[in-house]
Amino acid sequence: xxxxxxxxxxxxxxSLFSQxxxxxxxxxxxxILEEFTGISCGxxxxxxxxxxxxxxxxxxxxxxxxxxxxxxANPQGPGTDFNTSFGAAISNLSxxxxxxxGTVNRIDFSSQGLxxxxxxxxxxxxxxxxxxxxxxxxxxxxxxxxxxxxxQATIDVTTRILTVxxxxxxxxxxxxxxxNNINVAxxxxxxxxxxxxxxxxxxxxxxxGPWNPTYNHQHMLRHLLTGQWGEAIPVSSGFWTDTYTxxxxxxxxxxxxxxxxxxxxxxxxxxxxxxxxxxxASLSYNVPPGTNLIDMSASTSMAMPSSxxxxxxxxxxxxxxxxxxxxxxxEVSYVLNSNNPVTQSVYNSIPAGGxxxxxxxxxxxxxxxxxxxxxxxxxxxxxYVDSISNNNLASSGEFNLLSNTPFSTTFxxxxxxxxxxxxxxxxxxxxxxxxxxxxxxxxxxxxxxNWALGGYGNSPKSYRFRFYQGWNTNDQVTMLWEKxxxxxxxxxxxxxxxxxxxQNSWDNSKLQVLVSLDCGNSWNEASVLVGxxxxxxxxxxxxxxxxxxxxxxxxxxxxxSDYDGESDVNIALRATYNGGNNLYIDDVNVSxxxxxxxxxxxxxxxxxxxxxxxxxxxxxxxxxxxxVYDIYGKLVLNxxxxxxxxxxxxxxxxxxxxxxxxxxxxxxxxxxxxx
Numbered sequence: 001x002x003x004x005x006x007x008x009x010x011x012x013x014x015s016l017f018s019q020x021x022x023x024x025x026x027x028x029x030x031x032i033l034e035e036f037t038g039i040s041c042g043x044x045x046x047x048x049x050x051x052x053x054x055x056x057x058x059x060x061x062x063x064x065x066x067x068x069x070x071x072x073a074n075p076q077g078p079g080t081d082f083n084t085s086f087g088a089a090i091s092n093l094s095x096x097x098x099x100x101x102g103t104v105n106r107i108d109f110s111s112q113g114l115x116x117x118x119x120x121x122x123x124x125x126x127x128x129x130x131x132x133x134x135x136x137x138x139x140x141x142x143x144x145x146x147x148x149x150x151x152q153a154t155i156d157v158t159t160r161i162l163t164v165x166x167x168x169x170x171x172x173x174x175x176x177x178x179x180n181n182i183n184v185a186x187x188x189x190x191x192x193x194x195x196x197x198x199x200x201x202x203x204x205x206x207x208x209g210p211w212n213p214t215y216n217h218q219h220m221l222r223h224l225l226t227g228q229w230g231e232a233i234p235v236s237s238g239f240w241t242d243t244y245t246x247x248x249x250x251x252x253x254x255x256x257x258x259x260x261x262x263x264x265x266x267x268x269x270x271x272x273x274x275x276x277x278x279x280x281a282s283l284s285y286n287v288p289p290g291t292n293l294i295d296m297s298a299s300t301s302m303a304m305p306s307s308x309x310x311x312x313x314x315x316x317x318x319x320x321x322x323x324x325x326x327x328x329x330x331e332v333s334y335v336l337n338s339n340n341p342v343t344q345s346v347y348n349s350i351p352a353g354g355x356x357x358x359x360x361x362x363x364x365x366x367x368x369x370x371x372x373x374x375x376x377x378x379x380x381x382x383x384y385v386d387s388i389s390n391n392n393l394a395s396s397g398e399f400n401l402l403s404n405t406p407f408s409t410t411f412x413x414x415x416x417x418x419x420x421x422x423x424x425x426x427x428x429x430x431x432x433x434x435x436x437x438x439x440x441x442x443x444x445x446x447x448x449x450n451w452a453l454g455g456y457g458n459s460p461k462s463y464r465f466r467f468y469q470g471w472n473t474n475d476q477v478t479m480l481w482e483k484x485x486x487x488x489x490x491x492x493x494x495x496x497x498x499x500x501x502x503q504n505s506w507d508n509s510k511l512q513v514l515v516s517l518d519c520g521n522s523w524n525e526a527s528v529l530v531g532x533x534x535x536x537x538x539x540x541x542x543x544x545x546x547x548x549x550x551x552x553x554x555x556x557x558x559x560x561s562d563y564d565g566e567s568d569v570n571i572a573l574r575a576t577y578n579g580g581n582n583l584y585i586d587d588v589n590v591s592x593x594x595x596x597x598x599x600x601x602x603x604x605x606x607x608x609x610x611x612x613x614x615x616x617x618x619x620x621x622x623x624x625x626x627x628v629y630d631i632y633g634k635l636v637l638n639x640x641x642x643x644x645x646x647x648x649x650x651x652x653x654x655x656x657x658x659x660x661x662x663x664x665x666x667x668x669x670x671x672x673x674x675x
Contacts, residue, residue: 035065168268185225195215256375332376333375370400429478494589
């Protein structure tokens with residue numbers, strides 16, 4: 001920022017400056033509504049819609065600033081970091097207790113009970129929940145302002161220099177002891193990006209794009225030309241003006257600055273808080289002679305991987321010329337994940353209204369979650385200036401790949417070495433197409449939870465599918481592990497601990513165990529827990545998040561012996577929401593018995609009668625305990641002795657698995673209970 005001119009004149013000399021554009025007539029306050037938001041905030045689109053309604057109803061009096069900050073604003077990949085260096089301090093000043101939140105002119109409305117509070121005891125200073133914004137706005141608009149502000153802004157499209165002339169005029173008496181600060185904010189509209197909750201609360205904001213969904217972000221704070229809290233201005237009566245400049249960079253945090261989708265707001269505040277009034281600057285553009293304003297847009301026709309194990313990709317970008325003149329020089333580039341950009345200069349002419357597809361050399365993409373972002377730009381030194389740069393980016397969207405090589409013959413996943421909040425598996429992928437809340441938790445997730453959240457309370461962490469609040473019916477998240485090799489084993493099985501509570505008797509969420517032999521092209525269901533069979537607690541838990549106690553856990557064991565001898569086995573857990581409270585997973589274990597050790601042991605045990613009505617008798621062999629599981633993998637009997645008679649008289653008719661523990665091996669036998 002560079003000051004060019006500063007003038008303070010009295011009312012007597014004001015008439016000499018006929019070019020002044022600030023009003024000299026006493027006016028009521030205008031509203032600056034600062035909304036604290038984030039792309040992972042499921043209710044924030046509702047806040048966007050409420051704020052936009054206020055702006056639409058008062059287009060010359062209510063102005064919006066959307067501030068992306070806090071954990072809900074954490075980036076979700078390239079092109080999604082909407083944070084600024086200013087947002088956190090403004091949010092902290094407001095005492096925000098949760099999202100979405102907003103301030104109206106940074107005024108404390110606590111005397112009217114409008115300020116935000118939370119169940120944890122948080123009481124905001126100026127932040128309010130979205131339901132109170134309208135009341136605070138209407139009240140503020142009815143109050144008189146002792147100062148008027150106005151601004152005119154110009155952008156030079158070749159140098160990218162923004163020049164803002166600010167004027168103020170005092171129409172009333174300044175309160176004693178007050179220091180007034182002028183603030184100049186640069187905002188940007190029509191920024192595409194992800195947004196949780198968009199489909200539920202603001203579907204009109206959804207646009208075509210690489211994210212699911214892609215959301216059109218508006219009024220996003222990008223820079224404060226006057227610094228964090230503005231610059232002091234004289235408090236004497238009369239007219240004041242100053243000029244500020246800012247060279248607009250090509251991007252901020254990898255998000256393009258589109259010169260033709262900017263807006264400038266100016267507002268006067270008493271110190272850091274109590275915004276007196278504000279206004280939107282008129283904005284014009286300086287286009288030097290010889291400059292050609294054009295519009296290029298980017299899309300991609302890249303072929304997506306045919307399977308999780310197809311890691312050979314040919315990046316492609318399609319450039320469309322939306323101008324009324326041909327374009328014959330430009331640059332295209334792509335970025336794989338966060339790697340360095342790969343750029344090509346293009347000298348082929350694209351006619352007005354035409355397009356051209358440019359292919360890059362083929363690349364090998366690593367396993368894990370990937371994204372390829374594309375861009376088209378004018379060349380430095382050319383006569384072209386792209387007047388609509390917010391369509392210069394394209395993305396493949398996230399795609400997941402697995403290794404072609406099995407990483408193990410068995411594996412255990414306890415989540416103990418994960419960071420709370422981590423969503424990605426260390427040896428696999430998380431397929432989360434709707435960006436639902438799912439991640440590793442420990443008891444730091446809630447200050448009222450003072451017990452361990454790992455399986456049976458034996459470890460601090462578990463993986464949580466946060467069904468309660470934020471998931472929609474039929475939303476799915478899949479935990480998909482890298483390949484395992486069963487080629488030299490038998491009696492393979494998977495077990496895991498889980499905890500879940502229903503909210504109502506009709507809740508019907510499910511957890512499936514899936515197996516694939518073709519790297520995820522097709523899946524076989526090995527087991528499923530649904531509704532009441534998935535619940536591990538008696539009764540319902542509603543009105544608050546379910547946090548499992550040590551007694552709320554159960555173990556599910558799945559027979560994978562159908563895949564004995566297979567060398568490329570992918571195993572997945574898929575959670576599908578259809579009502580209910582949170583679901584927790586821990587202590588995942590895929591075990592295999594070596595063929596050479598197991599086959600002889602199996603022959604040492606025989607069971608009869610089978611089928612049976614009352615009991616099973618185990619003949620031969622030595623064992624220390626037996627367990628019986630139903631077809632859902634639920635443990636229904638645990639006999640910690642070598643008693644050879646197993647009473648199943650009270651079981652329902654059906655198929656069960658008898659696990660015989662020898663102390664060295666577990667031998668699995670199928671039994672059938674009949675009436």
